[in-house]
Amino acid sequence: MSKPIYTPILNAKQGEFDALDHIRTETNKAIFPLFELPIFSDEFLKRKKYENEPTPKRLFVADTLSKIISARSNEPFMLDIFKWSPDSTLESGEHVLNFSYNYLASRNANVTTVVGYDRWEDIQYVKALESIRVKSDSFCIRLESYAFEDMYDEDHFSEILHDILDTLQLTPSKCHVILDLGDVSSTSVVEICEKVERAYGLIRPLGFTRVSMAGCSLTSFITDMVPEQDSSEVILRREYVAWKSLRNTADIGFGDYGVVSPNSAEIRTPHANGKIRYTISDNYFVARGHSRMHGNKGAQMYDLSETVISSGFYLGSSFSWGDRRIEDCANRLLKGSLKDWVAIDTSHHIQFATMSVLEFEKQLLLNRTTARL
Template sequence: MKTVYVPILKAKAGELSALMHLKGAAIEHVLPWFDISPINDDKLEKLSSQLFPPIEAYLSGVAAEISTVWKNRKILLDMPKWATNAQAEGGEHVLPFLRNELASFRVSADLVVDYVRWDDPVYANALRGAGVTGGCDFALRLVMDSDTVEELSEEELVLERLTDIADTLDFDPALVMVMIDFGDISNEKHTVPDLVSKSERAIDLLSRAGFKIFRLAGCSLPAFISQSIKTQNSTGLVVRKEMEAWRILIVQPGLDSLGFSDYGIRGPNAKETGGASNANGKIRYTIDREIFIARGYPLTEGLKGAQHQELARLVIKSGHWVDEKFSWGDREILRCSEGEFSGSSSDWIAIDTNHHIHSVVREVIEYRDLVAAKAARQQVKI
């Protein structure tokens, strides 16, 4: 089936559980893009006390965990927070090493090429080697930070680098997906019109380099929920600016095939490790164009994790809840509201992400159908 949605996810317990519980059309229309977290000091110390090389053991473990939920399927593999020259103990670059580990667990991985990181010859050679010896396919990631946006004005330089990437990796640009990635756009300086204009500029330039398959990505959720919902024990809505920009872009001539991506319910700058000392109880419930958030209070206080039961009841009473049949995540929200469990932070990442994926797949399909129907009516009138 055609890929409808490419979520950029951590290969963590919460996100993996969300994928494991996908059902119906969602699982067939989703292609996960895994952003693999670097090994942290605690994990490194623990693995160093064992017999196996710690980095290789860590990456092999990541591959095994992904395979438990996505065996015999394809993923996109990205390691943007690792050093461009990061190697496993045997001297192999971590990207092809992990790709080979995934293949051994029957997970097919296309490697992500980072346009910004291409300057490092070690990085470029590792990707080239993976293409030559592993026969892998690639996707291109264009990080739309301020430096990259400024560089887009130097068109000849950009076109030269894009040509070098395609020639070095020996791929046809027309067959390679480009992720136009705005990352964290929670700040008010990131407006929808700005996202649209920058996307148009990037797509125009990439098209001139022969690329034809584009996706727009961004995340409107900040690193900390308190930045969106200021008051404890309250609810609110966050506009999904990445979705608004995508809706505007796909109705423009030549952009009807533009794909949609985002970061699920955990943004690119969200904290990945640590205890619950500063974490608030929360449920992030995706709806069309927005995310409804029920925020509680620190998980170390009061009812601690049990506060999620009241938060679940708030979601159900909000008028936004679909029903328990919509997704596994929705069923878990109902179960929690009835006092059957409370759940940890990781559990709620799983629940919220699972609902989010189902919701986005439905929203994208329905909006595309609406746009196509409108275009058909206009053709009839002509």
């Protein structure tokens, strides 16, 4: 597989699937998404679909995986059980990671299994990965918070990384690496660059050639970004600005968390504020409403859509499916649930992020070509 243009880390949920169902063909081929499998919580047991089901967890995971296959078709993607305990099993006792891989592979899905550095100490997790390695050589090593802490002790970090490579018999040049900074909403661009530069300097000599970085500047609570109800703010996309700075000297790909913070709660609250997260150059334009239980409730999305369209940032209904839905909302043709607005915002974001990275790469190549003349 050639190097992807953009690596979004996405929840494997309906909103994200809806966005991918309406993605442009050329954009779909340019991305290499990492899907995080949602956990099966006790809340799901209250739903009619699962209340009399003998293996509800297995059914939930299988349903989610089938939706990933539908969203990606034959295109490649990564799968991670990051939100699950690393020793998680289904009702049968089968490890959730083994079941997931076997389910996807039996349906010819183009899946890459994610290896979590932070979870490597769990023996059941390692054994699950070893079982997958017998059948596949497509892996991605995800370096997260503990990994970045361990990098200050280079010998310790190197020991764990080599243990991963040796245990799974991975060839660095064939293995993708994601430098995942997670929530960077309170991290300066300079600090992001320093962390990534340190990590890149440690792993590059080992032969890794497919390296991406990822982070998220959006917070889990809208009040942290837009303090006042029924107002808007411009939020810096710190991970993207840092990537552009780093890309000038490092062969590193770009990734982020779409429009959903990695710290967002799994269960949605009915009092959630209406909001639209509209990705723009180097920033997000975030329009905030108020509690969907108060005032004009869901109808507030009409006003928020008008705010986006009149902001000067709106790119028109032809830019993406999400942009078209924003215009439909402004024309009072839809209100949309929280899930619908994740889909709408994600649709615009993926299209904008992919095009932005592609244009930056083209300009970088042009500048380097010109400099050699």
